[in-house]
Amino acid sequence: MKKFMLFIMATILIFTSSLSHAFEALPATPPIPADNPISAAKIELGKQLFFDPRLSVDGTISCNSCHNVMSGGTDNRAVSVGVGGQKGGRSAPTVWNAAFLSSQFWDGRAATLEDQAKGPILAHVEMGMPSADTAVKRIKSINGYVQSFKAVFGGDDPVTYDNIAKAIATYERTLVTPNSPFDRYQRGDKNAMSATAIRGMKTVSDLGCTSCHSGVNFAGPDLPMGQAFLQKFPVFPGSEYDKKYKLMDDLGRYTVTKKDSDKNIWRVPTWRNVVLTAPYFHNGAVKTLDEAIRVMAKTQLNKNVTNEQVADISAFLNSLTGEFPVQTLPHLPNYSFASIVDDE
Amino acid sequence: MKKFMLFIMATILIFTSSLSHAFEALPATPPIPADNPISAAKIELGKQLFFDPRLSVDGTISCNSCHNVMSGGTDNRAVSVGVGGQKGGRSAPTVWNAAFLSSQFWDGRAATLEDQAKGPILAHVEMGMPSADTAVKRIKSINGYVQSFKAVFGGDDPVTYDNIAKAIATYERTLVTPNSPFDRYQRGDKNAMSATAIRGMKTVSDLGCTSCHSGVNFAGPDLPMGQAFLQKFPVFPGSEYDKKYKLMDDLGRYTVTKKDSDKNIWRVPTWRNVVLTAPYFHNGAVKTLDEAIRVMAKTQLNKNVTNEQVADISAFLNSLTGEFPVQTLPHLPNYSFASIVDDE
Numbered sequence: 001m002k003k004f005m006l007f008i009m010a011t012i013l014i015f016t017s018s019l020s021h022a023f024e025a026l027p028a029t030p031p032i033p034a035d036n037p038i039s040a041a042k043i044e045l046g047k048q049l050f051f052d053p054r055l056s057v058d059g060t061i062s063c064n065s066c067h068n069v070m071s072g073g074t075d076n077r078a079v080s081v082g083v084g085g086q087k088g089g090r091s092a093p094t095v096w097n098a099a100f101l102s103s104q105f106w107d108g109r110a111a112t113l114e115d116q117a118k119g120p121i122l123a124h125v126e127m128g129m130p131s132a133d134t135a136v137k138r139i140k141s142i143n144g145y146v147q148s149f150k151a152v153f154g155g156d157d158p159v160t161y162d163n164i165a166k167a168i169a170t171y172e173r174t175l176v177t178p179n180s181p182f183d184r185y186q187r188g189d190k191n192a193m194s195a196t197a198i199r200g201m202k203t204v205s206d207l208g209c210t211s212c213h214s215g216v217n218f219a220g221p222d223l224p225m226g227q228a229f230l231q232k233f234p235v236f237p238g239s240e241y242d243k244k245y246k247l248m249d250d251l252g253r254y255t256v257t258k259k260d261s262d263k264n265i266w267r268v269p270t271w272r273n274v275v276l277t278a279p280y281f282h283n284g285a286v287k288t289l290d291e292a293i294r295v296m297a298k299t300q301l302n303k304n305v306t307n308e309q310v311a312d313i314s315a316f317l318n319s320l321t322g323e324f325p326v327q328t329l330p331h332l333p334n335y336s337f338a339s340i341v342d343d344e
Numbered sequence: 345m346k347k348f349m350l351f352i353m354a355t356i357l358i359f360t361s362s363l364s365h366a367f368e369a370l371p372a373t374p375p376i377p378a379d380n381p382i383s384a385a386k387i388e389l390g391k392q393l394f395f396d397p398r399l400s401v402d403g404t405i406s407c408n409s410c411h412n413v414m415s416g417g418t419d420n421r422a423v424s425v426g427v428g429g430q431k432g433g434r435s436a437p438t439v440w441n442a443a444f445l446s447s448q449f450w451d452g453r454a455a456t457l458e459d460q461a462k463g464p465i466l467a468h469v470e471m472g473m474p475s476a477d478t479a480v481k482r483i484k485s486i487n488g489y490v491q492s493f494k495a496v497f498g499g500d501d502p503v504t505y506d507n508i509a510k511a512i513a514t515y516e517r518t519l520v521t522p523n524s525p526f527d528r529y530q531r532g533d534k535n536a537m538s539a540t541a542i543r544g545m546k547t548v549s550d551l552g553c554t555s556c557h558s559g560v561n562f563a564g565p566d567l568p569m570g571q572a573f574l575q576k577f578p579v580f581p582g583s584e585y586d587k588k589y590k591l592m593d594d595l596g597r598y599t600v601t602k603k604d605s606d607k608n609i610w611r612v613p614t615w616r617n618v619v620l621t622a623p624y625f626h627n628g629a630v631k632t633l634d635e636a637i638r639v640m641a642k643t644q645l646n647k648n649v650t651n652e653q654v655a656d657i658s659a660f661l662n663s664l665t666g667e668f669p670v671q672t673l674p675h676l677p678n679y680s681f682a683s684i685v686d687d688e
Contacts, residue, residue, distance in 0.1 A: 058421070060421070070673055276678055278679070327672065327673040334415070
C-alpha cells in the first residue's frame with residue numbers, strides 16, 4: 001500500500017513538476033545511510049567482493065562481470081550472461097552513480113544499494129548461489145576475507161550476508177563520475193558545453209523529458225532513499241516502437257507487485273554516462289542513442305522529434321559523461337582449498 | 345622434426361642435470377623479444393585488451409576471466425568456462441611470470457606469449473571469435489582502440505591480429521612477482537625463509553623434483569624462447585593416481601603432433617605462486633597442494649613421500665609466493681554502436 005502511494009505521488013510529481021526544470025550538478029558524494037558508514041577498509045573489502053567471482057556458484061561471475069566499472073558500468077549487452085551461459089531478462093543498469101538513486105533495479109524493488117547487492121548473488125541466472133548461507137560459507141572459507149570482515153565490522157561473527165552487502169554497497173558509493181561538461185557548465189564554466197549541447201539542454205526541458213529525468217542523476221526527483229520514482233513505459237502505447245522493440249513484453253513492476261496498476265511501470269534510469277551504456281531500455285532492444293531519443297519522445301511524450309532535435313539532445317546527453325576515478329586493481333584474498341569450486 | 349629434436353634434447357637434459365640444482369632468484373624483468381619492444385603506451389593498450397570482454401564473440405569473456413591477475417593468475421577452477429557456459433578441457437595456467445617460460449600452453453605448442461595470446465580468442469569454447477578478422481573488426485569498431493594502436497604501432501593499418509597479440513604479450517611481460525621469501529633468501533636474507541621451507545628446498549633437490557622444476561621459474565631450464573621443456577606425466581604409470589585423477593585421459597602434446605612419442609607429454613608448469621593456483625595439473629583434478637606433492641613424487645619419481653616431507657616441500661612452495669605489483673584498473677575505450685554485440 002505504501003509503495004502504491006509512492007507511485008501515485010510520483011505520478012503526480014510528473015504532472016506538477018515545472019517544465020523549466022532546474023538542472024543540478026552532481027554532488028561529490030552520495031547519501032550515506034546512517035547504519036552503514038563509509039571507511040577506507042570497508043571500501044577496499046567491498047571492492048574485493050565486487051570483483052570476486054567466488055561470490056558466484058561456479059566461481060566465474062563477479063558483480064563486475066555485468067556492471068563493468070572499467071567501462072560505463074554495464075556489459076553493453078542487451079541482457080547479461082550469468083553462470084552456465086544463462087541469459088537474464090533485463091539489461092544490466094550502470095553501477096556508476098547508482099548511489100544517487102533512491103531505489104534500485106529496473107522495477108525499483110530494492111530500496112538501497114545494500115538490498116540490491118543481495119539480489120544477483122542468489123539469482124539463478126546471474127551468480128546462482130543457492131542460498132545466502134552458501135555465499136556466506138564460501139566467503140568464510142577464505143581466511144583473508146574473515147580477517148577483513150573482523151577488522152571492518154567487528155563482533156564474533158562478522159561474515160554475514162548483510163555485511164557482504166554493506167561492504168559492496170560502500171564500494172559502490174565511491175563509484176561517482178563528477179565533472180562532466182554539464183557539471184562544469186552548471187558550476188559556471190560556460191565554455192564547458194558546446195552550443196549544440198546547450199541547445200539540447202533547452203530541448204529536453206521544453207519537450208518535457210526532464211519531467212521524469214530530473215534530479216542530480218536525471219533519474220527522477222531526489223526522493224528520500226527507498227522511495228521509488230516510477231513511470232509508465234510507454235505512456236503512449238500504440239506507436240510502431242512497441243512491437244519493433246518489444247517494449248511491453250516485460251510487465252515491469254507488475255512482476256513484483258502483481259497489481260494491474262503496476263503493469264509496464266519502471267524506475268526512471270539515469271542519463272549520466274548514457275552514451276557509454278548502450279544498448280538501451282529494460283530489454284536492451286535499442287542499440288543507438290539517437291534511436292533511443294526518438295523512441296522516448298514518441299512513447300513518453302507522443303512527439304516526433306526532428307533530426308536536428310535528436311542531434312541536439314544527443315550532444316547534451318554526451319555532455320553528461322563524467323570523469324571516472326582512477327582505481328587500483330583489487331588483490332583478492334587467497335582461496336582456501338575448501339573454497340575451490342567443485343563442478344562434479 | 346625440429347620440435348621432436350627439442351623434446352629429445354629436453355629429455356636428455358632431465359637425466360643429465362645435476363641433482364644438486366642451483367636455485368635462481370627471479371630477475372626483475374623477463375626476456376623481451378627484439379620484434380616487440382616494451383613501451384608504457386603498449387603496456388597500457390595491452391592491459392585494456394587483456395581486460396576487455398569485447399575480444400570474445402558475445403562480449404562476456406576477457407583474458408582476465410580465466411587468467412585473473414587480481415589473484416594468482418588463474419580462475420581456481422578445474423577447467424575454465426568460456427562463452428555460452430562452455431567448459432574447456434584443461435586448467436588455465438597462471439599468467440604471472442609466464443613471460444619467463446620458453447614455451448606456452450600445457451602442451452608447449454606456442455613459442456611465445458604473442459603466439460599464445462592468439463589462441464584463446466579464437467578457441468570455440470573460450471572467447472569464441474569465429475576468426476582473427478572478426479576480432480580485428482571488433483577492435484577496429486572501437487575508436488579509442490584505433491587511436492591507441494596508431495600511437496603505439498604506427499603505420500596505415502595498425503589494428504592487426506599480430507599487433508593485438510603483441511600488445512597483450514607486452515602487458516603480460518609486466519606480470520612479474522618478485523621478492524618472494526625464496527628470492528630474498530637467494531639474495532642473502534637468510535631469515536626470509538623458515539627452517540621448514542629451507543628443509544623443503546633441500547628435499548625437492550634431493551628427491552629429484554628440481555631436475556624438471558628448474559630455472560628461474562621452476563619450470564625447466566631457461567631455454568631460448570620457443571624451445572619447449574617437456575616431460576612425460578606420469579613417468580611411472582600404474583600408480584593409484586592415474587585412475588583416481590584421470591591423469592592419462594588427455595594425451596597432451598600428442599594432440600598437437602599426433603606422434604606416439606608425444607603421448608602424455610607436457611610442458612613443466614611453474615612452481616612460483618603455486619599455492620595460489622589450485623586445483624592442480626593439466627586437468628585440475630587435484631585440489632590441494634599436499635596431494636599434488638604426493639602425486640608428483642609417486643608418478644614422476646616413483647617415490648612415496650612422508651607426511652613430514654610433504655609439509656617441508658609445501659613450506660618451500662609457499663616461500664615461492666611473490667609480491668604482486670599494484671596496478672591501476674584499466675579504463676576501456678568506449679564502444680561504438682557497431683561494436684555492440686547482437687545475440688540475435
